[in-house]
Amino acid sequence: MSVPPRPQINFCRDIDDIQNEIPAKRRESSQEVLQRTAVDALTAKRSAVRLGYYHDEFIDKMAVNRTTMAPSTSILMHRGYTGRVFAFEHYTRCFIDDCAKAGFSTAQVVNLGCGMDTLPLRCLAHPNPSWPATLPRFIDVDLPSTVSAKSAMVGRESIVKASNITGHNIGHDSFTSDQYAVISVNLKMPGAWAKVIEAGNIDTTQPVLLLSECFFVYIQPDMIEQFLSDATSSCDTVQAVIYEQIEPHDLYGSAMVNNLQRYKDIYLPGITTAPTLEGQENRCRKAGFRQIHAQDMLSTYDGLLPASEAARIKKLEFLDEYEEWNLLLRHYCVTVAGKGDALGLGSGVEFNVRCAGEKKAAVIGRRKEFKSSLFMVDGE
Numbered sequence: 589m590s591v592p593p594r595p596q597i598n599f600c601r602d603i604d605d606i607q608n609e610i611p612a613k614r615r616e617s618s619q620e621v622l623q624r625t626a627v628d629a630l631t632a633k634r635s636a637v638r639l640g641y642y643h644d645e646f647i648d649k650m651a652v653n654r655t656t657m658a659p660s661t662s663i664l665m666h667r668g669y670t671g672r673v674f675a676f677e678h679y680t681r682c683f684i685d686d687c688a689k690a691g692f693s694t695a696q697v698v699n700l701g702c703g704m705d706t707l708p709l710r711c712l713a714h715p716n717p718s719w720p721a722t723l724p725r726f727i728d729v730d731l732p733s734t735v736s737a738k739s740a741m742v743g744r745e746s747i748v749k750a751s752n753i754t755g756h757n758i759g760h761d762s763f764t765s766d767q768y769a770v771i772s773v774n775l776k777m778p779g780a781w782a783k784v785i786e787a788g789n790i791d792t793t794q795p796v797l798l799l800s801e802c803f804f805v806y807i808q809p810d811m812i813e814q815f816l817s818d819a820t821s822s823c824d825t826v827q828a829v830i831y832e833q834i835e836p837h838d839l840y841g842s843a844m845v846n847n848l849q850r851y852k853d854i855y856l857p858g859i860t861t862a863p864t865l866e867g868q869e870n871r872c873r874k875a876g877f878r879q880i881h882a883q884d885m886l887s888t889y890d891g892l893l894p895a896s897e898a899a900r901i902k903k904l905e906f907l908d909e910y911e912e913w914n915l916l917l918r919h920y921c922v923t924v925a926g927k928g929d930a931l932g933l934g935s936g937v938e939f940n941v942r943c944a945g946e947k948k949a950a951v952i953g954r955r956k957e958f959k960s961s962l963f964m965v966d967g968e
C-alpha cells in the first residue's frame with residue numbers, strides 16, 4: 589500500500605494568512621476533538637507523575653481508557669506540564685490563603701474546561717493548615733460526557749475518602765458535595781457565566797477564582813471577553829488564572845498553530861485577540877480586572893519551582909534540546925488577573941511579585957508560605 593506524502597508546511601507563512609484560508613465555520617474544532625484534548629492533557633500529566641516529576645495520588649484513578657492512553661515520551665512535554673501543574677496549584681493555594689486571611693466564609697474555585705484534572709482533589713486532600721475546613725469550594729465545569737465520566741470517577745469511595753469530601757451525591761451527569769462539584773455547562777453558549785453561577789450554586793458576594801488551563805484559547809474571542817466581563821461585573825471579588833499559547837506570528841509559533849490544525853484538527857481562535865503578553869493583559873483589563881500580570885512559562889517555571897525540585901527534575905531525564913525548551917516555554921503564558929480590594933493584595937508591586945513566583949517572593953519574605961501537594965522532596 590502506498591503511503592500518501594505528508595503535506596508540506598511552509599513555516600514562514602503568516603498565521604493570519606493561514607487562518608484566513610480556512611472557511612469561517614471550520615476555524616473551530618468540533619466538540620469531540622476538544623474533548624479529546626482532555627485525554628491528551630491527562631495522558632501527559634499521568635506520564636510525568638509516573639516518571640516522578642511530581643506527586644499526584646489521584647491521577648491514575650482518572651484514566652478514562654487505559655489502553656488508549658499511550659505513555660508520553662517527550663521530555664519537553666513532561667517538564668512543560670510539570671510547570672503548568674505547579675503554577676495552577678500555587679495560584680489556587682495563594683487565592684484560598686488570601687480568602688482565609690481576609691476572613692471570608694467561602695473561597696470558590698471554578699475550573700473552566702476542567703477535563704480530568706485533579707487540582708480540587710489534591711487541595712482537599714492536602715489543605716494548607718491556615719484554611720478553615722469549610723472555606724474552599726471547588727466547581728469543575730466541562731461538557732456533559734466529560735462531566736459524567738469525571739463524576740463517576742471522583743464519586744468512588746476511595747477518592748471521596750482520600751480527599752475528605754463530605755455529603756456527596758453522584759447524579760446522572762454531575763457530582764455534588766459540600767466541598768466539590770462537577771457540573772456540565774456548555775461554555776460556548778450565550779449567558780454561560782450565569783449558567784455556571786446557577787448550576788454551581790456560586791455565591792457572587794464571596795470571592796471567586798476562575799481557572800482556564802488551556803481552555804479559553806479554544807473558543808471564540810468575543811465569547812471569552814463576554815464571559816470575563818460577565819464574571820467581573822457580577823462578582824465583588826474575582827480573580828482569573830489563564831494559561832494558553834501565545835506568539836503565533838513568529839516562526840515557531842506559526843508552526844505550532846499550523847501543526848495543531850493539520851495533524852490534530854485543533855484550532856485556536858482565542859489566540860487572535862491575545863497573542864502576546866501585552867495582549868493578554870489588555871484583554872483582562874478590558875474585561876474589568878484591575879491588577880493583572882502576564883508572564884511566559886519560562887519565567888513561570890524558573891520563578892515558581894523551588895530550587896530543590898527543579899534540580900531533582902533535571903536528573904530524571906536528560907534534556908539536550910535547551911533551545912527548543914526555551915522556545916516552547918516562550919510560546920505559552922500564564923496570566924493572573926484580579927478585581928476587588930477585599931483580598932488585601934496590596935499594591936500592584938506585591939501582586940506582581942507574588943505572581944512572578946516564590947523565588948522572587950522570597951525577597952519580601954513570603955517563601956515560607958509556599959505549600960504544594962506536588963513536591964517529591966520532603967521539607968519544601
Ligand SMILES: C[S@@+](CC[C@H](N)C(=O)[O-])C[C@H]1O[C@@H](n2cnc3c(N)ncnc32)[C@H](O)[C@@H]1O
Pocket residue numbers: 619622623624625626629630700701702703704705729730731734773774775776777800801802803806
Ligand atoms: C485541553 S483540555 C484542558 C483540560 C484541563 N483544563 C487540563 O488542563 O487538564 C480542554 C477542555 O475544555 C473542554 N471544553 C471544550 N469546549 C467546551 C465547552 N464549550 N464548554 C465546556 N467545556 C469545554 C474540553 O472538554 C476539555 O476537557
